Amino acid sequence: MSDRTEAEVQRLRAVLAVLAREFPDTTPPLDYASPFQLMAAVLMSAQTTDRQVNVVSPQLFAAWPDAAAMATADPEAVAEVIRSIGFFRTKARNLVAAARMIRDEFNGQMPDRMEDLVRLPGIGRKSAGVVLAHVYNTPAIIVDTHFGRVTRRLGFTTETDPVKLEHDLAAWWPHDTWNPASMRMNFHGRRWCTARSPKCSECPLQQYCPYPAGSAVGTGAT
Ligand code: SF4
Missing domain, CATH: 1.10.1670.10 (Helix-hairpin-Helix base-excision DNA repair enzymes (C-terminal))
Incomplete structure (x- = not known):
């Protein structure tokens, strides 16, 4: 040095x-109760305020609280619940696709490595960093x-x-x-x-x- x-x-x-x-x-200013919900909230927060995400999260997580539930969701139904946030259709598709990847490729468990998290649809390095830092306490520059x-x-x-x-x-x-x-x-x-x-x-x-x-x-x- x-x-x-x-x-x-x-x-x-x-x-x-x-x-x-x-x-x-x-603590991130997003409402969540599990690693999956933090991932979902961060995914939804792209080009949307955290406050707007927190408005739709309660209904979203009441209907589909975890990856197993979200993996079975109809993306159109998810889109309807989150329609007040920007890019809601794309985000709804990504939420369901990410949940299916967690179910099918990660044995239902949230990935805990950057290289795995960024494979989830809608999750980039910034979002992955938030999950790493706040779920796994892994150092991340976000x-x-x-x-x-x-x-x-x-x-x-x-x-x-x-x-x-x-x-x-x-x-x-x-x-x-x-x-x-x-x-x-x-x-x-x-x-x-x-x-x-x-x-x-x-x-x-x-x-x-x-x-x-x-x-x-x-x-x-x-
Ligand atoms: S530019 Fe520097 S001094 Fe100005 S608000 Fe930012 S951190 Fe503070």
Whole structure:
């Protein structure tokens, strides 16, 4: 590990200490009662707010609470229940197809490895990371638009491609930081470090962040 990286790890830990006070709870803001239901909720949350997902989840999980039940569902009936969220038809098809894959290829058990989770229809690396982190407590760097924006502005990476960004950070972030950083930087991006008008003058990370000085030239502005 280079001197620069050692110093950067210390800065990362200082940032995370502030964020831990700011956001003590790292639970995903989705309603679920089992690993399968978390997977289903995350699948539904693509391009939809968590609040909208939480509106449809009770009826969905009352009708089809687990993979065994969902695997027997008619995708049209599932679509009818979740029709208030975006892309509901595609998501309904993916929910049923994912449940059937869990039943047929994983012996009815939720997969617990990234390479298996991303085989489930509708589940990408971000969604798989949420399941790994919150169901299995496996370290995962969960890259979404908020996380990417915050980590770039904080100067931890310059990557914009989600997979490259994940690997860039994974190369030097200690494993114990992955899960708390994923959730808390996401929350921070929603509350303070917003895309169009970050609240830098009030931000609790101001002293650790190079962005305000560099923002005039557009550093990490996306
Ligand atoms: S100081 Fe500004 S750019 Fe840096 S983390 Fe805070 S809100 Fe984001």
